[in-house]
Amino acid sequence: MQFSPLIEALIQALRCLPSVGPKSAQRMALQLLERDRAGATHLASILQQSMAEVGHCASCRTLTEEMLCRICSSGRRNPKVLCVVETPADMLALEQSGVYDGRYFVLLGHLSPLAGIGPDDLGFDQLLEKLRTEPVEEVILATNPTLEGETTAQYLVELLSSLPLKVTHLARGIPLGGELEYLDGGTLSRAFSGRLGFASVKETNG
Amino acid sequence: MQFSPLIEALIQALRCLPSVGPKSAQRMALQLLERDRAGATHLASILQQSMAEVGHCASCRTLTEEMLCRICSSGRRNPKVLCVVETPADMLALEQSGVYDGRYFVLLGHLSPLAGIGPDDLGFDQLLEKLRTEPVEEVILATNPTLEGETTAQYLVELLSSLPLKVTHLARGIPLGGELEYLDGGTLSRAFSGRLGFASVKETNG
Numbered sequence: 001m002q003f004s005p006l007i008e009a010l011i012q013a014l015r016c017l018p019s020v021g022p023k024s025a026q027r028m029a030l031q032l033l034e035r036d037r038a039g040a041t042h043l044a045s046i047l048q049q050s051m052a053e054v055g056h057c058a059s060c061r062t063l064t065e066e067m068l069c070r071i072c073s074s075g076r077r078n079p080k081v082l083c084v085v086e087t088p089a090d091m092l093a094l095e096q097s098g099v100y101d102g103r104y105f106v107l108l109g110h111l112s113p114l115a116g117i118g119p120d121d122l123g124f125d126q127l128l129e130k131l132r133t134e135p136v137e138e139v140i141l142a143t144n145p146t147l148e149g150e151t152t153a154q155y156l157v158e159l160l161s162s163l164p165l166k167v168t169h170l171a172r173g174i175p176l177g178g179e180l181e182y183l184d185g186g187t188l189s190r191a192f193s194g195r196l197g198f199a200s201v202k203e204t205n206g
Numbered sequence: 207m208q209f210s211p212l213i214e215a216l217i218q219a220l221r222c223l224p225s226v227g228p229k230s231a232q233r234m235a236l237q238l239l240e241r242d243r244a245g246a247t248h249l250a251s252i253l254q255q256s257m258a259e260v261g262h263c264a265s266c267r268t269l270t271e272e273m274l275c276r277i278c279s280s281g282r283r284n285p286k287v288l289c290v291v292e293t294p295a296d297m298l299a300l301e302q303s304g305v306y307d308g309r310y311f312v313l314l315g316h317l318s319p320l321a322g323i324g325p326d327d328l329g330f331d332q333l334l335e336k337l338r339t340e341p342v343e344e345v346i347l348a349t350n351p352t353l354e355g356e357t358t359a360q361y362l363v364e365l366l367s368s369l370p371l372k373v374t375h376l377a378r379g380i381p382l383g384g385e386l387e388y389l390d391g392g393t394l395s396r397a398f399s400g401r402l403g404f405a406s407v408k409e410t411n412g
Binding site for chain 1: 208209210211212213215216219220222223224225230232233234235236237238239240242243245246247248249250251252253254255256257258259260269270271272275276293294295298314
């Protein structure tokens, strides 16, 4: 036995959510039907509206329903630094750390020949155009330290090499609160080869 | 910084789903916007339809968009046995075990004076009416073995005591695959006091 067709369709539809399997989807469907129909109806209308209206910022490609996102339209951001990230979530993480006051460019992915994602999909043309027309002096490549992220960064380094720009990447090393015992060999070897004198550490911390 | 107002509203709305916190809701919203707009739009319309159309079976109170659920409308179920459960999910679990061919009555909750849930909310009148008009000979009280579930069962036992019915409950004991070491004292004491001779075990298994 299963539930009635409409409830089964609801359980199936809920599985489009990331990391929701058959059992969680069933629990969600029953809970919404039994206890929160108002919340579910609200969710339905917001979902519909978001999927129809949210597009990309014309300047940095992040997700927004506005023409320009809040960072691109703000007059308070430093226009001389541009940070290239893979996703809107990466952009949010950097914003929440509060260390950065420049602007962003969101690739919405990384180079992945196997998945058919090439330079055209990541807006490299738009990035070059932006660098030509805006007073950017430094580009920080903050792609993820994965194989695909590093490949994407390497490609961008070559692409940008002809422009009169400083191109940097985030420091690699031991994360704060990390334990040496549990770190992978790659991270440890990067941390060793990039080791610093205590003076520099003080400089960085101060 | 946060996302744009519509994306923030979507993240907030997703939190009506059980066990979805702020971080999961954000991941869900971004994933749907970046990769599965078709799925999300479909989910929105099914959600809307389900919340509007799914009601309760007129006979057993389970969730269904039909007048009668598939079990109540089936001619193949044994009309002499009625199993009382707390939720549609409990009903599904019993159905999936395949051991039961009778009908059900779904309380949609359990007695809970603190939460203001009394006999009226659990359809006890409808249950009595059903027992009066249908040829039921045995009522199996399959509420959960929790304090509220046991209280509800006890209340029903008294309510049904005047009717010419056999009233039973599910056996309590060690679950299959359970390890004595990890079982609670209550379960162990029930299993001890209800211990069986090996003949009876063979009877049950056979």
